[in-house]
Amino acid sequence: MKTTMSKNRITNTDIPEENRVISSHAGGNTAETIIGIDDVNFAYNKGTDVLKDVSLDINRGEVTAFIGPSGCGKSTLLRCLNRMNDLILTASITKGSINILGTDIYDPKVDPIELRKHVGMVFQKYNPFPKSIYENVAFGLRIQGIKKASILDEVVERSLTYAGLWDEVKDRLHSSGLGLSGGQQQRLCIARTIAVEPKIILMDEPCSALDPLSTAIIEDLITRLKNEFTIVIVTHNMQQATRVSDRTAYFYLGELIEVGPTTTIFNNPTEKRTEDYISGRFG
Amino acid sequence: MQSVAEDTFVEEEANPFATKAIGLKRRDQIVSILLRLGTYFILSCAAYIFLDIIVKGAPVVFQAEAPFINTDFFTQSPETLMTFETASGDEYKMNFSEYTEFKTRNPAIDIVDEHSHAYSGGGIFGPLIGTVLLTGICIVIALFVGLTTAIFLNEYSSKGKFMDLIRLAIMNLAGVPSIVYGLFGLGLFCLVAPVVTDVPAPRAILTVPLLFTDSVLSFEGWGTCMLAGGCTLAVMILPVIIAACEESLKAIPMGFREASMALGATKWQSISKSVLPYAFPGMLTASILGITRVAGETAPIMFTAALAHKDKLPWQDIPTDAEANALSQSAEWVGGFFSQSVQAMPYHIYTVAARIPQSEYTKPMQYGSVFVFMVVVLIFAALSIYLRAHFRKKVQW
Numbered sequence: 001m002k003t004t005m006s007k008n009r010i011t012n013t014d015i016p017e018e019n020r021v022i023s024s025h026a027g028g029n030t031a032e033t034i035i036g037i038d039d040v041n042f043a044y045n046k047g048t049d050v051l052k053d054v055s056l057d058i059n060r061g062e063v064t065a066f067i068g069p070s071g072c073g074k075s076t077l078l079r080c081l082n083r084m085n086d087l088i089l090t091a092s093i094t095k096g097s098i099n100i101l102g103t104d105i106y107d108p109k110v111d112p113i114e115l116r117k118h119v120g121m122v123f124q125k126y127n128p129f130p131k132s133i134y135e136n137v138a139f140g141l142r143i144q145g146i147k148k149a150s151i152l153d154e155v156v157e158r159s160l161t162y163a164g165l166w167d168e169v170k171d172r173l174h175s176s177g178l179g180l181s182g183g184q185q186q187r188l189c190i191a192r193t194i195a196v197e198p199k200i201i202l203m204d205e206p207c208s209a210l211d212p213l214s215t216a217i218i219e220d221l222i223t224r225l226k227n228e229f230t231i232v233i234v235t236h237n238m239q240q241a242t243r244v245s246d247r248t249a250y251f252y253l254g255e256l257i258e259v260g261p262t263t264t265i266f267n268n269p270t271e272k273r274t275e276d277y278i279s280g281r282f283g
Numbered sequence: 284m285q286s287v288a289e290d291t292f293v294e295e296e297a298n299p300f301a302t303k304a305i306g307l308k309r310r311d312q313i314v315s316i317l318l319r320l321g322t323y324f325i326l327s328c329a330a331y332i333f334l335d336i337i338v339k340g341a342p343v344v345f346q347a348e349a350p351f352i353n354t355d356f357f358t359q360s361p362e363t364l365m366t367f368e369t370a371s372g373d374e375y376k377m378n379f380s381e382y383t384e385f386k387t388r389n390p391a392i393d394i395v396d397e398h399s400h401a402y403s404g405g406g407i408f409g410p411l412i413g414t415v416l417l418t419g420i421c422i423v424i425a426l427f428v429g430l431t432t433a434i435f436l437n438e439y440s441s442k443g444k445f446m447d448l449i450r451l452a453i454m455n456l457a458g459v460p461s462i463v464y465g466l467f468g469l470g471l472f473c474l475v476a477p478v479v480t481d482v483p484a485p486r487a488i489l490t491v492p493l494l495f496t497d498s499v500l501s502f503e504g505w506g507t508c509m510l511a512g513g514c515t516l517a518v519m520i521l522p523v524i525i526a527a528c529e530e531s532l533k534a535i536p537m538g539f540r541e542a543s544m545a546l547g548a549t550k551w552q553s554i555s556k557s558v559l560p561y562a563f564p565g566m567l568t569a570s571i572l573g574i575t576r577v578a579g580e581t582a583p584i585m586f587t588a589a590l591a592h593k594d595k596l597p598w599q600d601i602p603t604d605a606e607a608n609a610l611s612q613s614a615e616w617v618g619g620f621f622s623q624s625v626q627a628m629p630y631h632i633y634t635v636a637a638r639i640p641q642s643e644y645t646k647p648m649q650y651g652s653v654f655v656f657m658v659v660v661l662i663f664a665a666l667s668i669y670l671r672a673h674f675r676k677k678v679q680w
Contacts (some may be wrong), residue, residue: 084544087540114547129543193546
């Protein structure tokens with residue numbers, strides 16, 4: 001499975017003329033599981049599980065929102081999906097498995113570096129590198145060894161256009177990415193992520209450091225992105241979850257309490273605890 | 284309760300903000316005066332030292348007519364200064380080499396009241412060159428080892444008792460007296476370190492034959508030489524360099540590493556492309572400050588590299604095998620070069636200040652050397668401040 005995936009990547013980047021971003025999910029409209037989380041326990045230190053028996057399917061081409069009070073494990077689960085938790089040496093999945101595109105990503109044969117090229121991530125605090133806007137977007141391709149200016153130029157333009165930033169920055173591509181406003185920097189980070197053409201984009205509270213106007217722009221962007229990417233978003237803002245997500249999962253104290261279509265979760269939750277949280281009785 | 288409050292209010296109506304606790308206020312003033320005095324004391328000490336050195340040292344280095352700098356002082360090595368009178372009453376002052384020439388030129392001259400003042404003539408070219416070479420070798424070795432250690436400690440190592448122990452050991456290294464480093468360097472680099480040679484010295488503690496050659500790896504030490512001195516200085520400055528490099532690495536936001544990893548970069552790609560370039564200014568600053576510190580150390584080089592007096596400069600008269608081909612000749616030359624002992628500024632200052640008979644003629648050499656050395660160190664410190672400011676402006680987040 002893994003070899004086919006990497007083969008796809010190489011052909012993708014080798015043929016720049018192909019409209020890769022658009023074509024990557026052609027025909028993915030039916031609810032098809034792209035991420036299968038099966039009975040997962042996770043611990044930062046052995047013995048104290050911060051995720052308990054989490055089972056959850058995430059569908060291709062949908063926006064799935066993880067909601068819940070702080071410390072409920074939603075960001076932890078998100079970071080399990082591209083194995084960012086590997087950076088913490090003592091952290092590991094203690095039970096269960098996570099399947100992405102049909103492969104168990106915690107299989108010893110899976111290279112987390114390759115996985116992360118398919119599962120991109122946007123962080124809570126926008127973190128562009130102190131490089132030019134162009135170099136920020138080209139970074140993912142450069143580390144893959146792509147040097148050809150024509151390919152880089154095209155990918156940078158396409159990614160920035162897709163992130164809705166091209167018109168704002170096309171005249172200053174070579175000035176520092178840190179000179180942009182907060183919302184623009186976050187969109188730059190999104191452009192940087194989609195430049196390597198992941199199948200899935202994980203967003204960890206992408207708007208929590210932004211003002212309402214920038215938030216609205218990013219939310220608009222997320223709705224457009226979901227045509228081509230599967231998006232998992234962690235958010236503290238429940239209005240945001242209702243605005244952008246197709247499905248919502250509610251977590252509490254490391255457990256998945258309830259998951260379902262966003263309208264059902266917010267209008268007609270089956271669990272009392274979900275209702276308490278979304279109606280603002282706690283959390 | 285309310286009435287009491289009203290009473291106080293009425294009493295103090297004239298000025299509600301007048302000082303109530305007079306004792307506290309006075310103590311406040313006394314403390315501020317004490318703190319001020321302490322600062323002024325330090326400042327005046329520093330000012331006295333600098334002024335004394337400048338007043339007595341600057342006239343040695345600068346002169347009234349062009350080129351305004353005493354070039355002899357910078358281009359000659361230390362020599363014995365001769366002072367004498369002739370029978371006719373003329374007073375002379377000249378370096379020993381000139382003195383012998385003078386005597387052969389004027390064999391008939393009648394010299395009376397002749398004095399020699401060791402190290403008081405000539406200039407400081409030899410010691411300056413030696414210090415440059417020693418600090419150069421030191422900083423290359425210290426930066427390489429220090430940077431790799433810092434990267435490992437900060438980016439790769441796991442947290443645990445063993446790592447805490449290593450950190451503790453590194454911190455303790457910083458507290459070891461420099462004379463101990465000197466003896467350590469003597470023991471390790473001068474007497475035990477391995478060399479490749481055809482004829483091992485009898486004092487070698489271990490010889491390992493090298494396969495396919497006639498040479499052996501002989502643990503006989505490098506002797507007193509600039510490589511041994513540079514290594515000793517490097518070991519001494521390592522804790523400082525490691526700590527500084529680690530601090531610079533820690534100052535880089537975790538977000539850079541995460542963003543880079545999330546884009547599919549390997550660990551080393553993340554570090555080399557998204558961490559090191561931004562940590563570089565801090566490391567550079569620390570290294571330059573490190574240079575100024577090692578440049579001034581006397582004890583570590585006393586046993587390992589420095590000589591009080593040396594006629595030749597390190598690159599003069601290196602023995603090479605005239606029969607051999609150019610490649611092995613140049614290899615031999617490089618080996619010979621690094622095996623040279625050198626003069627060095629701090630050791631030279633120690634010698635002229637404490638190990639020779641003092642006279643009015645030794646003063647210019649003493650103050651001149653100290654003045655030049657101080658200016659060199661100041662230039663390095665200023666350079667590090669400038670570079671830090673320069674890079675801060677360029678790389679920000």
